[in-house]
Amino acid sequence: MAIVSSCTTSTLKDAATSLRSGNLVAFPTETVYGLGADATNKDAVAHLYQAKGRPSDHPLIVHISSIANLDKWAREFPEYAIKLARTFWPGPMTLILPRTHLAKDFITGNQNSVGIRVPSHPLASALLKEFEGQGGLGVVAPSANRFGNVSPTTANAVVEELSDYLSPTDLILDGGPCQVGVESTIINCTQDFPEILRPGAITATMISDLIGLQVNQIATGSNKSSIKAPGLLQSHYAPKARVFLSTTPDLGDGFIALSDIPTPPGAIRLASPKDNNEYAQLLYQALRLSDTKQISNVIIIPPTGDDIAIAICDRLEKCAYKG
Numbered sequence: 001m002a003i004v005s006s007c008t009t010s011t012l013k014d015a016a017t018s019l020r021s022g023n024l025v026a027f028p029t030e031t032v033y034g035l036g037a038d039a040t041n042k043d044a045v046a047h048l049y050q051a052k053g054r055p056s057d058h059p060l061i062v063h064i065s066s067i068a069n070l071d072k073w074a075r076e077f078p079e080y081a082i083k084l085a086r087t088f089w090p091g092p093m094t095l096i097l098p099r100t101h102l103a104k105d106f107i108t109g110n111q112n113s114v115g116i117r118v119p120s121h122p123l124a125s126a127l128l129k130e131f132e133g134q135g136g137l138g139v140v141a142p143s144a145n146r147f148g149n150v151s152p153t154t155a156n157a158v159v160e161e162l163s164d165y166l167s168p169t170d171l172i173l174d175g176g177p178c179q180v181g182v183e184s185t186i187i188n189c190t191q192d193f194p195e196i197l198r199p200g201a202i203t204a205t206m207i208s209d210l211i212g213l214q215v216n217q218i219a220t221g222s223n224k225s226s227i228k229a230p231g232l233l234q235s236h237y238a239p240k241a242r243v244f245l246s247t248t249p250d251l252g253d254g255f256i257a258l259s260d261i262p263t264p265p266g267a268i269r270l271a272s273p274k275d276n277n278e279y280a281q282l283l284y285q286a287l288r289l290s291d292t293k294q295i296s297n298v299i300i301i302p303p304t305g306d307d308i309a310i311a312i313c314d315r316l317e318k319c320a321y322k323g
């Protein structure tokens with residue numbers, strides 16, 4: 001596996017060619033780093049599942065460069081889905097839609113729907129454009145971490161997660177730290193009303209303000225939806241340290257909270273974000289830092305609000321120690 005630290009037009013062209021040849025390419029998006037494979041190449045996708053250690057019935061998101069390519073992968077989309085796509089793409093949102101014949105069982109985990117996203121990160125966008133220019137149709141990209149682990153928000157974190165599992169011909173593109181820091185909002189658009197399967201930077205309020213429809217939100221850890229999403233598992237996004245929410249740290253415990261909350265005596269401060277957006281940006285790196293520092297317990301004071309705080313609290317509940 002090679003790491004490309006300064007991406008140019010020529011290195012992106014090579015990365016797209018490499019994807020077309022069946023290799024894996026990890027790349028930055030505005031949310032988290034993804035591990036990409038040609039969405040039409042069964043062998044490449046099999047390698048991707050193996051590298052992630054992910055069960056093969058968990059579906060993948062297809063990344064495309066623009067809404068113009070949507071009807072290759074999805075069909076019969078409701079009016080509200082088109083409105084969402086036109087407004088929030090490119091950006092941190094994934095739509096689950098009825099699939100076309102192109103979206104094979106080996107990417108959808110045998111479901112009749114497919115997840116689609118148009119990322120806004122300039123490197124992701126340029127890579128997808130180049131890939132499509134070379135005849136590619138879409139790139140599946142789960143978060144570039146081993147199954148159940150914290151998603152990577154830097155190229156270094158991808159190396160930590162996957163260097164033992166990638167082939168010599170696979171690539172990691174370094175585009176610096178991710179701006180959003182938590183995974184995209186996933187919206188199930190296979191019904192009359194949209195349903196949020198995973199909260200993210202595009203919030204329920206933003207969605208209902210736009211489309212004037214009620215938006216259902218699947219509760220954290222619930223199995224109510226018929227749709228399979230690993231992000232809905234109760235334990236996910238977890239570091240090695242035990243995470244406790246809103247408790248008082250003991251000597252040597254890690255501590256994460258907004259900057260206006262002082263560090264309790266004896267605790268090791270892992271992040272001091274100034275607001276909720278920065279909280280999302282820094283959270284996964286702070287969790288990784290707890291592992292680097294070999295801290296056993298991390299105390300986290302969750303943020304409040306109806307913005308990206310909802311996505312942060314969702315991830316925190318999932319990574320919290322269940323005893």
Ligand code: TXA
Nearest residue numbers: 031034059060113114115142143183184228229230231
């Ligand atoms: O921000 C993101 O979405 C990142 C970046 C790389 O784009 N990707 C990401 O992928 O988080 P992944 O595979 O780690 O999480 C995708 C989630 C999974 O929980 C998966 O089950 C769900 O999307 N998903 C994908 N296709 C689906 C489908 N057809 N029905 C229901 N859930 C689906």
Ligand code: MG
Nearest residue numbers: 142143144151
């Ligand atoms: Mg993931």
